[in-house]
Amino acid sequence: MSAYAALTGAGYRAQVRDKTTLFFTFAFPLLFLVVFGLIFKGQAVEESGLSYLSYTAAGVLSWGVANAAVFGIAFTLMQWRSDDILRLIRMSPAPLSAVIGSRYVIALVVGAVQSLLFVGVAMLPVFGLEPASGWPLLVPVLALGVTTFLLLGVIIGSFANTPESVAAVANFLMLPMAFLSGSFFPLDSMPGWLQKVSLVMPLRYLNDAVSHALAGRGDASDVWTGCAGLLVFAVVFGAVAVKTFRWTRSS
Amino acid sequence: MSSASATTGGPPPAVRVEGVSKRYGDRLAVDGVRLEIRPGEFFGLLGPNGAGKSTLIEIMEGLRRADSGTVALFGRPPWPRDTSLLPRIGVQTQSSAFFVRQTAHEHLRTVAALYGAPRGAVDRTLEAVGLTGQRKVRVEALSGGQRQRLAIASALVHGPELIFLDEPTAALDPQARRDLWEVLRGLKAEGRTIVYTTHHLDEAEALCDRIAILVDGRIAVTDSPHNLVTASRAPSRVLLPLGLLDAERAAAVEGVERVDVQGGSLVLETHTVGQVLSAVDRISGLDGVQTRTASLEDVYLDLTSRLSGTAAAAPAPAETTEP
Incomplete structure (x- = not known):
């Protein structure tokens, strides 16, 4: 068995055996769907003609997937370093790519299950989401989103030494970003300068691409711009992640 | 490569440490250490807490970089990470270094796979450290002694030639300690090189071919336990x-x-x-x-109290601090 397969297997078992985390990873975005669904039931976003629900469904989905990708890898790396698991791997000939690769596959699977569950629930008659014709584009868009945010999580996981600091740093980045990138509220209702600020946030690009693919907002160029933006952030985060990666707390 | 076997012409030593120093802030943790450990030797590194044992071991393992001096394992530098050298080396992990929510067998299987070791090695190693009965027990549910034995198993599963063990018998009861002695003697009989630290002087006397006593980052003495006791004035x-x-x-x-x-x-x-x-x-x-x-303990206490007097004013820093 390869190091990559073994780490993926161990990661999979650890994931499914932790029922609490498993439950909340998938329930958290759904909670937002329900809350926003109740608040904005029947309303439409000004001028666009889209229902609020289809708007927020896309935003909450992209935020939920990004959040899970960041937190999952950041917690794992921090925990592996403080438990000396990374030191154990460092002393074996297994390549770093096997470590990150195994976590990447797990993050992709988590993202896929999250998306299926979320879209499935949103399509129930109570919420009434009707996916746009471009929905198959969700697959490459969300996969790219997971990639970008996983790399951001690698950076956080390399700096943070405690679960508390992972939560603090990741929340500090992800929550304001969710609001400023239009995940929860339409960007159009924000001041112009704030809309410009959102352009330096990776979640903005994931949001735009998912919004078109799932809810039909904007046009196809939103998907390509979104993917290009995510790709740029992925390259930047990847470069920083390689530079800042630490096998042990003292190195 | 050039310095590897220049002096002897024979096979390079399992470990060669030459003039290695490491400084943390204004404290010299390791101070000009020179050591040579032959293949097949059982080598004990002793010393009080804070003497620099862990730092020196980590420099030998290639986990830390020395400020000055050179280290070679089988003639090759362990720093930077050399993936063709690593399969020949086994390092005992902390007793917390287990993949979470796995059974003992699943954990060791994962470690074996990291090294590309065959699956049969997993059962053999669990057997050797006496954990066959716990193979299906989650790592979180193992007792202190069992965790320690699993950590040792993690160092042995891929059949390394050179094994680093850090206080392997610290949390074991007397029976488990004697059982582990047999495991270690078996490894030595197979020709493997063992470098280990301990605070049990009786154990070092019973197991080691040679020991080095580290005091304040310097090697105070290197010899066989027998010669040390004979030569001592205790x-x-x-x-x-x-x-x-x-x-x-x-x-x-x-x-x-x-x-x-x-x-x-x-x-x-x-x-x-x-x-x-x-x-x-x-x-x-x-x-x-x-x-x-006089026992090795007498020699050790005599030596460490005489030599550490010189720097006794400096408080001994904790070796590890758990968060």
Whole structure:
């Protein structure tokens, strides 16, 4: 068995055996769907003609997937370093790519299950989401989103030494970003300068691409711009992640 | 490569450490250490907490980079990470370094896969450290001693030639400790090189071919336990049952340097055991008399207290601090 397969297997078992985390990873975005669904039931976003629900469904989905990708890898790396698991791997000939690769596959699977569950629930008659014709584009868009945010999580996981600091740093980045990138509220209702600020946030690009693919907002160029933006952030985060990666707390 | 076998011409030593120093802030944790460990040798690294053992071991393993000096394992530098050298080395992990929510067998299987070791090695290694019965137990549910044995198994599963063990018997009960001695002796018999640290001096005496005693980051002495004890100036002790001889008469015996009552015995310290014994025999007979030669522990305590006096003012920093 390869190091990559073994780490993926161990990661999979650890994931499914932790029922609490498993439950909340998938329930958290759904909670937002329900809350926003109740608040904005029947309303439409000004001028666009889209229902609020289809708007927020896309935003909450992209935020939920990004959040899970960041937190999952950041917690794992921090925990592996403080438990000396990374030191154990460092002393074996297994390549770093096997470590990150195994976590990447797990993050992709988590993202896929999250998306299926979320879209499935949103399509129930109570919420009434009707996916746009471009929905198959969700697959490459969300996969790219997971990639970008996983790399951001690698950076956080390399700096943070405690679960508390992972939560603090990741929340500090992800929550304001969710609001400023239009995940929860339409960007159009924000001041112009704030809309410009959102352009330096990776979640903005994931949001735009998912919004078109799932809810039909904007046009196809939103998907390509979104993917290009995510790709740029992925390259930047990847470069920083390689530079800042630490096998042990003292190195 | 050039310095690897330049001096001997034979196979390179398993470990060669030359002039290695490491500084943390204004404290010199490791100070000009020179060591050579031959293949197949069982080598003990002893020293008080804070003497620099862990730092030195981590430099040998290639986990830390020395400020100056060179390290070579089988003639090759362990730093930076050399993935073709790593399969030849086994490192005991912390007893917390387990993949979470796995059974003992699943954990060891994952470690084996990291090294590309065959699956059969997993069962063999669990058997060797006496964890076959716990193979299906989650790592979180193992006892302290079992966790420690699993950590040792993680160092052995891929059959390394050079094994680093950091206080492998620290959390074990006496029986498990003796069982592990047998495992370690078995590894030595297979020709593997073992470098280990311990605070159990009796254990170092029983297992090690050679030991080095580290005091304040410097190697105070390197030799076989036997030579160290023989060469030491520590006195031997003759233990008489109380009442056999009174303290004044005992003190008058030629060769007796000190008389003391300890644990129900009259203890005579001497450097001439034979002379004292025959004198006692003439006076009172030798019924119930025991003799204790100086142990490695005596040598160790004598050496560390004499040498660490020089830097005693500096507080010993904790070796590890758990969050």
